[in-house]
Amino acid sequence: xxxxxxxxxxxxxxxxxQLSSCAVVAVGGVAATATVLTDxxxxxxxxxxxxIEWEASSALSKRFGDNAHITVTSFNQKVLLxxxxxxxxxxxxxxxxxxxxKNVRSVFNELxxxxxxxxxxxxxxxxxxxxxxxxxxxxxxxxxxxxAIVAEGSSVYLLGILTQSEADLAKKITxxxxxxxxxxxxxxxxxDAEKTRLEKEGKSAQSQSDSPSKQQ
Numbered sequence: 228x229x230x231x232x233x234x235x236x237x238x239x240x241x242x243x244x245q246l247s248s249c250a251v252v253a254v255g256g257v258a259a260t261a262t263v264l265t266d267x268x269x270x271x272x273x274x275x276x277x278x279i280e281w282e283a284s285s286a287l288s289k290r291f292g293d294n295a296h297i298t299v300t301s302f303n304q305k306v307l308l309x310x311x312x313x314x315x316x317x318x319x320x321x322x323x324x325x326x327x328x329k330n331v332r333s334v335f336n337e338l339x340x341x342x343x344x345x346x347x348x349x350x351x352x353x354x355x356x357x358x359x360x361x362x363x364x365x366x367x368x369x370x371x372x373x374x375a376i377v378a379e380g381s382s383v384y385l386l387g388i389l390t391q392s393e394a395d396l397a398k399k400i401t402x403x404x405x406x407x408x409x410x411x412x413x414x415x416x417x418x419d420a421e422k423t424r425l426e427k428e429g430k431s432a433q434s435q436s437d438s439p440s441k442q443q
Contacts, residue, residue: 265370265372265373265425265426265429265430266372266373266429267370267373267388267417267422267425267426267429268302268303268373268388269428272303272304275301275304275330276301276302276303276304277301278330279299279301279304279306279325279328279330279331280299280300280301282328283299283301283306283324283325283328284297284298284299286324287299287321287324287325290320290324291312291313291317291320291321293343294312294313294317295310295311295312295313295317295321295338295343296310296311296312296343296344297309297310297312297321297338298310298377298379299325300375300377300384300386301331302374302375302386302387302388303332303386303387303388303415304330304331304332305332305333305334305335305386305413305415306325306328306331306332306333306334306335307334307335307337307375307377307384307386307413308321308322308325308334308335308336308337308338309337309338309377309379309384310338310339310343310344310379311338311339311340311341311342311343311344312338312339312340313340314340315340317338318336318338318340321336321338322334322336322338335384335413337379337382337384337411339379339380344379344380348380351381351406352378352379352380352381353378354406355378355381355383355404355406355407356376356377356378356383358404358406359376359378359383359400359401359404359407360376362400362404363376363397363400366396366400368393369393369396369397369400370387370388370389370393373387373388373389374386374387374389374397375387376401378407380408381406381407381408381409382407382408382409382410382411383401383404383407383409383410383411384410384411384412384413385397385398385401385410385411385412385413385414386412386413386414387414387415388414388415388417388425389414389415389416389417390416390417390418390419390422391416394412394414394416397412397414398410398412
């Protein structure tokens with residue numbers, strides 16, 4: 228019975244992941260505006276975030292090895308640490324290391340002291356993330372590409388650049404998702420005027436990046 232349930236869970240993860248890909252096409256082509264698909268971060272900040280994640284993940288893995296399972300998520304240079312560590316010293320050391328990194332604005336250290344999570348638990352978290360992302364994509368006027376969604380131990384952490392109304396909606400959707408234990412938000416809240424400005428810049432940048440391919 229346990230094996231059967233686990234296989235069903237794996238199949239569900241794969242199915243939702245495929246739905247997420249289809250959803251992006253559907254939203255972009257049919258139901259939504261470019262607003263939903265545009266990342267409100269500049270391309271340079273997106274690159275910085277990727278660099279922070281890579282550098283921190285690599286350094287922490289080498290430093291703590293099997294004594295920790297740490298996931299690093301950076302969005303708009305705000306860094307979230309989730310996972311499990313052996314003791315308080317490792318938790319503090321990981322937070323201090325990332326906080327001292329170049330380009331990091333702030334660190335949210337949500338590491339839990341305890342044994343590393345099981346493979347089954349991580350699959351369940353991946354399933355939750357995919358389910359929530361799919362709901363976000365199909366929610367009108369919610370900029371799913373301007374958010375990072377992280378599930379760890381059935382708790383969900385949200386980062387992003389949203390207006391207050393968008394942030395409230397994103398939290399509501401997440402909280403109402405079956406299987407979610409707790410929801411923590413670390414949004415950068417912007418005004419409607421700032422939202423409009425960022426969307427115009429995003430459309431302009433997207434148009435410029437698409438130009439070469441159109442000429443081929």
